[in-house]
Amino acid sequence: MNSRERVRRTLTFQKPDRVPFDLWMLGTIPKRHKAELDAVLARFPSDFVYAPIAFGKSQRARNIVGEIGQHTDEWGCVFEVLEEGVHGEVRNPILADWSALATLTPPNEILEGLDVTPSHAFYEKTDKFILCGSTVQPFQRILFLRGFENLMLDFATEPPELFRLLEMVHQFYLRELHLLAPAAADAITFKDDWGSQERLLISPRQWRRYFKPMYAEYCRIIHKAGKFAFFHSDGEISSIYPDLVEIGIDAINSQLFCMDIEGLAARYKGKITFWGEIDRVHALAFGTPAEVRAAVRRVRRALDDGQGGVIAQCEWGNDTPRANVEAVFEAWQEPLDGH
Secondary structure: OOHHHHHHHHHOOOOOOOOOEEEEEOOHHHHHOHHHHHHHHHHOOOOEEEOOOEOOOOOOOEOOOOOOEEEEOOOOOEEEEOOOOOOOEEOOOOOOOHHHHHHOOOOHHHHHOOEOOHHHHHHHHOOOEEEEEOOOOHHHHHHHHHOHHHHHHHHHHOOHHHHHHHHHHHHHHHHHHHHHOOOOOOEEEEEOOOEOOOOEOOOHHHHHHHOHHHHHHHHHHHHHOOOEEEEEEOOOOHHHHHHHHHHOOOEEEEOHHHOOHHHHHHHHEOOEEEEOOOOOOOHHHHOOHHHHHHHHHHHHHHHOOOOOOEEEEEEEOOOOOHHHHHHHHHHHHOOOOOO
8 A cells, every 4th residue: 555545545534554654843853863864764754745836936035934033924924033943933013003904915926926837747756645735824824914912802802904804814825725726736735823732712703703714615625626635733722623524624733632632532533534743742852752652552542443534643843852753653553452
């Protein structure tokens, strides 16, 4: 069974030969630990790869994402980076005052220059499951533009400018997904970090009012293109899991270890694929290999019944020892009681 078939069987609950492997990493890992990374991937090759698409040249982006200092993204948001490899934070949002909304325009040039044609030849040359990455992140985008405190007040007071900004961002992302639809890929990804470590950042009621209809449109475009919808969100997002299932998210990457893993499994196993993850806040960064194996066993006992619906994903961060990354994938292959 090749990688593409393995992942497709996983997503459709058709008994793959094993769980698919997916290793994420910060950009520092290939630079600082290339030999170690190559050794890990030689032992545990990933079943996933990203399509070689190219966005147009941004007129606003400056410097390299993840380097210490400042970088400006394609919308003009300036991020301050204090640790190499991370995205950083926006200190001075460009829409701190709503008066700036009158002159804000999306970075249409990156879509006008979007080229998906390299993906077609690439698809024929690999049997990996191919993900097509998008920039779609409506909540995070308006968060970057407005700033956290301003945006939380916006959700409380609901000024008309908030709705105009949401519509601008949403229309931009709809256009992007329509342009990505012809790419030769098995899935399209999008994201938004919705949770603190304890709860959703806004009420589930507000999320369903503002963002669920957007996400439903994104899923319709992705599915109409014959592709799976892959979604990522950090934080405690259990309150919107049923909504993500309902609108057709096929695979969700979320921080299982700040939620009730067994409860999620009882309610949603067989309805959505759990695209990782293993606890990167505690076990991966600061635990022992034995503790990492125990974390994997907990996920496996809850989710891995051999029918599919779970992907062995973890993230290699700046504080993660190689031994802990290897322990993740070793534990997915070890015998488990009842399996």
